[in-house]
Every structure is written in C-alpha cells, then in structure tokens.
Amino acid sequence: MSTRTSWADLAANSAAENVTAGSSASNGAVGTTSAPARAAYVPPHLRNRPASSEPPAAAYNGPISNNDRSGYGSGSRWGGPRNDYNRSGYGGGRAGGWGGRGGWDRGREREVNPFGDDDDTEQAFNELENSGINFDAYEDIPVETSGDNVPPPVNTFAEVDLGEALNQNIRRCKYVKPTPVQRHTIPISLAGRDLMACAQTGSGKTAAFCFPIISGIMRGQCPQRPLRGARTVYPLALILSPTRELSMQIHEEARKFSYQTGVKVVVAYGGAPINQQLRELERGVDILVATPGRLVDLLERARVSLQMIRYLALDEADRMLDMGFEPQIRKIVEQMDMPPPGVRQTMLFSATFPKEIQRLASDFLSNYIFLAVGRVGSSTDLIVQRVEFVHESDKRSHLMDLLHAQRANGVQGKQALTLVFVETKKGADSLEHWLCINGFPATTIHGDRSQQEREQALRSFKSGNTPILVATDVAARGLDIPHVAHVVNFDLPNDIDDYVHRIGRTGRAGKSGLATAFFNENNASLAKALADLMQESNQEVPAWLSRYAARSSFGGRNRRSGGGRFGGRDFRRDSSFSRGGSDYYGGGSGNAAYGGASGGHGGGYGPGVTSAWD
DNA sequence: AAAAAAG
Numbered sequence: 355m356s357t358r359t360s361w362a363d364l365a366a367n368s369a370a371e372n373v374t375a376g377s378s379a380s381n382g383a384v385g386t387t388s389a390p391a392r393a394a395y396v397p398p399h400l401r402n403r404p405a406s407s408e409p410p411a412a413a414y415n416g417p418i419s420n421n422d423r424s425g426y427g428s429g430s431r432w433g434g435p436r437n438d439y440n441r442s443g444y445g446g447g448r449a450g451g452w453g454g455r456g457g458w459d460r461g462r463e464r465e466v467n468p469f470g471d472d473d474d475t476e477q478a479f480n481e482l483e484n485s486g487i488n489f490d491a492y493e494d495i496p497v498e499t500s501g502d503n504v505p506p507p508v509n510t511f512a513e514v515d516l517g518e519a520l521n522q523n524i525r526r527c528k529y530v531k532p533t534p535v536q537r538h539t540i541p542i543s544l545a546g547r548d549l550m551a552c553a554q555t556g557s558g559k560t561a562a563f564c565f566p567i568i569s570g571i572m573r574g575q576c577p578q579r580p581l582r583g584a585r586t587v588y589p590l591a592l593i594l595s596p597t598r599e600l601s602m603q604i605h606e607e608a609r610k611f612s613y614q615t616g617v618k619v620v621v622a623y624g625g626a627p628i629n630q631q632l633r634e635l636e637r638g639v640d641i642l643v644a645t646p647g648r649l650v651d652l653l654e655r656a657r658v659s660l661q662m663i664r665y666l667a668l669d670e671a672d673r674m675l676d677m678g679f680e681p682q683i684r685k686i687v688e689q690m691d692m693p694p695p696g697v698r699q700t701m702l703f704s705a706t707f708p709k710e711i712q713r714l715a716s717d718f719l720s721n722y723i724f725l726a727v728g729r730v731g732s733s734t735d736l737i738v739q740r741v742e743f744v745h746e747s748d749k750r751s752h753l754m755d756l757l758h759a760q761r762a763n764g765v766q767g768k769q770a771l772t773l774v775f776v777e778t779k780k781g782a783d784s785l786e787h788w789l790c791i792n793g794f795p796a797t798t799i800h801g802d803r804s805q806q807e808r809e810q811a812l813r814s815f816k817s818g819n820t821p822i823l824v825a826t827d828v829a830a831r832g833l834d835i836p837h838v839a840h841v842v843n844f845d846l847p848n849d850i851d852d853y854v855h856r857i858g859r860t861g862r863a864g865k866s867g868l869a870t871a872f873f874n875e876n877n878a879s880l881a882k883a884l885a886d887l888m889q890e891s892n893q894e895v896p897a898w899l900s901r902y903a904a905r906s907s908f909g910g911r912n913r914r915s916g917g918g919r920f921g922g923r924d925f926r927r928d929s930s931f932s933r934g935g936s937d938y939y940g941g942g943s944g945n946a947a948y949g950g951a952s953g954g955h956g957g958g959y960g961p962g963v964t965s966a967w968d
Numbered sequence: 969a970a971a972a973a974a975g
C-alpha cells in the first residue's frame with residue numbers, strides 16, 4: 355500500500371484482504387492479480403484492520419479513525435446523503451477524529467500541497483488574495499428559493515461542522531464568510547437534498563458544491579466498494595463540466611479544498627493521454643471531475659463504475675443539457691450504473707437556466723430545491739456594458755482602437771487582460787494572426803487547437819504574457835481568469851445566455867469590469883434581449899439599439915427565460931403559481947434591488963413571468 | 969450555423 359489511494363479504496367481493499375486472508379486464494383495484492391472473491395460486508399469498526407491483530411494506524415491514511423465510523427454502519431450499499439439527513443448532531447463529541455492529526459503517514463506526505471510550500475504559504479496567500487472574493491459586493495444580492503422544506507441559510511462556515519481538515523483549507527483559501535450561493539447551498543446539500551441552482555460562476559459556486567461533497571465523503575459511512583475488476587474504480591462523487599479547461603479548474607479548486615482530508619480528487623478529460631489519467635484513477639478516487647466524452651470512454655472500458663456515486667454535480671448544467679450534450683449526459687446519468695435520483699444526491703449549477711432545460715433537468719432530480727442567486731459580476735453594475743454599432747468590415751480597426759486606448763492606461767507596463775470572443779474557430783485564428791502582425795501580443799483558444807496549445811494559451815494569457823486572448827465559446831463559461839479587465843464581443847453570440855456567460859469572464863468575484871459588444875445588422879435577432887438585459891442591469895442602452903429592439907421584438911425567441919436579476923426562475927412556478935413552501939431571503943437590504951426592472955418580469959411572481967415556450 | 973466533447 356505504498357501509493358496514495360483514497361481512504362475508501364484503502365478500506366475496501368483491506369476489507370477484501372480480510373476476507374481472503376485465511377483462504378488459499380490470498381496470494382497476491384489486491385489490485386494486481388486476478389479479481390479476488392467478492393468481498394463480504396465488513397462492519398465499519400473492523401475495516402482496515404489486517405486479519406492479524408497488528409495495530410491498524412500505521413497503514414491507514416484516512417481522515418477518520420476507524421472507530422469514528424462505528425455509529426454509522428447500516429450496511430446499506432448507499433451509505434449516502436439520505437442517511438445523513440437525520441444526523442443533525444453528527445460530529446459533535448467526535449471532533450478529535452477529524453483531520454487525522456498525527457496520522458499523516460508515508461502516503462499522506464506525498465500529497466502535493468496545492469497551496470504551495472507549507473512553510474511559506476505567504477506567497478500562495480497573496481496569490482489567492484488577488485483572486486479573492488470581494489465580499490462587500492455580495493451584501494445586497496437577492497436570493498430566491500423554492501421547493502419543500504428549504505433548509506435555512508447559514509451565515510458562517512463555523513455554523514456547519516464541515517470537519518477540521520476542511521475548515522483549515524477554508525482558512526487557507528482566506529474564505530472568511532460564505533458567499534450567498536454558499537450560505538444557501540451548503541445547508542441544502544448537507545441536508546441531503548437535490549438542488550438546481552442558478553448562480554454566476556465566480557460567486558463561489560465550486561466551493562458551494564465541493565464543501566458538502568468533501569465533508570460528506572469524510573464523515574460518511576465507509577463505503578465498501580465492490581471489486582468487480584481490479585482495474586475498475588468506484589468514485590463516490592462525479593462532477594461534470596462542458597469543457598476541459600473548466601474541468602481542470604474545478605479539479606484544482608477541489609484539490610485545495612480536499613487537501614489533507616484524505617479525499618482524493620481526480621480529473622479526466624479528452625485531448626490528453628488517457629494513460630496518465632488511468633494511472634491516477636488506479637491510485638484511488640473519491641471525487642471524479644470529468645468532461646463527458648472522456649468519461650464515457652472510461653465507462654465503456656469499464657475502468658470507472660458509477661455504481662457507488664452518492665453525489666452528482668453538473669456544472670454549467672444548462673449547457674450540459676442542451677442539444678449537443680444531452681445524449682451523452684443521459685447515457686452517463688441514466689444508462690450506465692449510476693444510482694437513480696433519490697438514492698444519489700444531485701446538484702445542478704449554472705448562471706442561466708432556460709425553462710425548457712429545467713424541464714429536462716428535472717429528470718435527474720428528486721424533490722429538489724430551486725435556488726436563484728442574483729447575478730454577481732455579470733449583468734450588474736459591476737460590469738459596465740457597452741454596445742457599439744460596428745459594421746463587419748470595420749471590426750478589426752475598431753478593435754485596434756480599443757486596444758490602443760487600453761494600452762495607454764495599462765498598469766505598470768502590463769497591459770490589462772482583454773478577452774475577445776469571436777464566432778468561429780477560423781475567425782479566431784485569423785484575428786489572432788492579424789493582431790500579432792499589428793503589434794498586439796495575442797493568442798487564441800478554440801476547439802481546433804490541441805489540448806497543449808489550449809492550455810498554453812490560457813496560461814500565457816493569465817500570466818499577462820499575451821494579454822489578449824481570442825476565444826470561441828469554449829472559453830465562455832465558468833473559466834475563472836483573474837484580472838480580465840475587458841471582454842470584447844467581437845462577434846455577438848446568437849443566444850443572450852451565451853452573452854451573459856461571456857461577459858461574466860470579467861467582473862469576477864465582485865470586482866468591476868468592462869464589456870464591449872460590436873453590434874451590427876447581423877445581430878438584429880439579439881437586439882431585444884440585449885437591450886432588456888442591459889436595462890435590467892442599469893446600463894445605458896443606446897437609442898439605436900432600442901429601435902432595433904422594437905423592430906425585432908416580434909420573434910419572441912431569445913427572450914430571457916427568467917428575466918430580472920436572476921439567471922432563471924423555478925419553472926415549477928409556472929404551472930402551479932401559489933404553490934407553498936417558497937421563501938425569499940433578501941441578503942441584507944436586498945429588496946431595493948427589485949425595484950428597477952421593467953417589462954413586467956422584474957421580481958414578482960405575477961403573470962408577467964412567462965416562459966419562452968408556453 | 970457554430971461550438972463543445974473520444975480518437
């Protein structure tokens with residue numbers, strides 16, 4: 355047991371050793387020879403204990419001492435969140451079991467510190483501080499929840515017992531208090547409830563679903579993973595995202611949160627050699643972060659089984675369920691061996707949630723809670739949105755003007771980061787080339803580039819080496835790039851939700867940002883939605899855009915599904931209006947935020963709230 | 969129509 359493994363695998367393996375120890379079949383280490391006999395159930399207090407009575411501690415690198423689990427053993431294969439529900443007092447009196455102080459044995463020492471050098475964390479902290487969240491910007495965020503028995507939000511991390519190891523990582527991240535999405539999501543998730551959440555990325559969403567998952571895995575009943583094949587691994591949590599870079603980002607964050615908790619996070623995505631990912635998986639996995647294509651590949655090779663999944667989280671869930679992705683997601687969630695809704699716990703997140711997608715998504719959920727957190731950093735005052743009328747043929751020179759102006763007020767010789775969105779991959783390449791030959795260091799990211807090139811481009815942009823990144827929609831969602839000062843919609847998207855996601859790459863974590871859009875007659879279909887959105891976020895709407903909007907407003911398509919200050923509203927409200935169980939938590943003086951919206955779908959639940967397709 | 973995601 356020299357390599358790092360997840361604690362659950364360790365326990366499962368030693369359980370198997372227990373079973374085979376006295377038999378004639380015990381000739382090889384588990385995981386290297388032919389599949390051992392299927393392990394019988396081993397009570398938690400006996401797990402991880404060699405057949406002989408040597409002391410167990412040395413070989414165990416899990417987060418919880420063996421005895422800590424003794425109260426949990428129902429023997430159920432799904433020792434999952436549903437069981438957690440009634441454990442309101444859990445954790446109390448067993449605090450000593452958390453974190454495994456003194457238990458950092460050989461295996462644990464090899465865990466790379468994702469925060470940087472342990473003894474010199476200053477640098478890491480400064481780095482984190484720069485990308486830190488501006489909490490003041492969150493004070494007035496409106497929050498809306500609906501569903502049955504919604505657990506009340508928490509105001510501090512201390513109120514919830516996430517475990518000492520996790521708390522320490524929260525401190526390392528300098529998270530002082532939870533963001534609105536965290537305040538609501540954490541208690542909902544700890545209560546074992548399913549969740550559909552509308553919240554801007556950059557509002558602390560990743561932490562919001564990672565904390566309860568990590569905490570739940572740490573304290574959950576030690577799962578006994580079946581040993582179907584020695585090379586099959588059984589993650590307990592699955593986090594899916596639509597792009598490779600976003601999966602990488604989630605993985606990096608989750609690694610910080612799970613540092614020294616014994617919870618193992620592994621990432622798998624396409625475009626990279628699969629062998630290395632397979633090796634990582636073999637070393638044990640509790641939380642698997644993946645893109646759909648690579649995961650399907652792993653499932654078909656039977657290298658991953660979803661049989662033990664307790665937690666499923668879909669990031670950018672609306673994107674994951676749109677036409678391109680839906681079949682793959684259904685295959686993963688419904689047609690493989692994942693436990694059904696109600697058995698597993700499912701959490702869906704996105705900044706936008708069109709109602710037709712909500713309807714699809716409800717297939718994956720069981721008695722879920724809908725949570726909408728007012729947009730932060732996107733479509734609020736934090737991002738200044740400008741729209742300029744630019745003919746197709748003038749776009750390049752106009753961009754040049756913007757970049758020149760920006761260079762003039764660059765900070766300390768470093769040019770502010772500018773993210774330029776274009777419609778096509780070819781367009782991205784040609785614009786990048788043109789910028790470069792005109793003296794603007796630019797790079798590009800899109801799906802025709804190799805994964806190495808994509809990652810290199812992102813690094814080079816983040817570091818300021820090439821302060822201009824030309825991107826397709828691959829970079830539109832979820833990517834957290836600190837210090838993006840300016841998002842240029844060189845080509846506007848056809849879908850207003852895509853626009854929302856794109857401009858959300860600036861104004862991250864409550865900071866301010868600028869978004870400029872080049873609009874021309876080709877974008878007429880977006881005019882209405884764009885004008886409405888800008889109006890809702892107190893932006894100046896040019897008169898010419900309003901005229902376009904009035905002209906193209908007949909279509910009805912592209913109308914924002916939720917409207918108002920949220921990326922969406924619970925579609926269940928549409929069919930049954932005065933359904934009970936809804937609550938409104940105005941964060942502080944949030945009510946004021948409701949006043950300004952026009953057009954009848956600002957904040958009320960009245961008949962003005964209609965969906966785009968009913 | 970384009971983009972993404974498996975090779």
